[in-house]
Amino acid sequence: MGMLKEFKEFAIKGNMIDMAVGIIIGASFNKVVDVLVKQVVMPPLSILTDGINFSERRIVLRDGVDSTVEGVDGIKEVAIGYGAFIEAMIDFVIVGFTIFIVVKLMNRFRRKSQDPKDKTVETPKDIQLLSDLTELMQQQNELLKNKQA
Secondary structure (H helix, E strand, C coil): CHHHHHHHHHHHCCHHHHHHHHHHHHHHHHHHHHHHHHHHHHHHHHHHCCCCCHHHCCEEEECCECCCCCCCCCECCEEECHHHHHHHHHHHHHHHHHHHHHHHHHHHHHHHHCCCCCCCCCCCHHHHHHHHHHHHHHHHHHHHHHHHC
């Protein structure tokens, strides 16, 4: 019964919904990056490398034998597909850089919105109340110092 209660609290707090939204956005973002790499980045890179298609680049360890030859069983080719690895690394760099830019922008907006002295952005109520309390405490401390002197 305790586990059901914990799950209910977890779901009600919004953590589950936040996770679901993150997963859905992440999956969509993955599709965008995949198209960006395969359709935008790789073609010019292929031109720069004399038309090499990276996804087809591989090191063949053992050639395959066709099963249509009489008396020979078909043998599959064994190869290391390093081109797919190169594309995956490019995907990774693009995703990492994009996430870096998004987090950097979000942090800038957060810092700007939490600055009580910046009047171009409305300060959230909790930050404003804390700022007001700090100012009142400083004024009260000054009055107490003046009274004691």
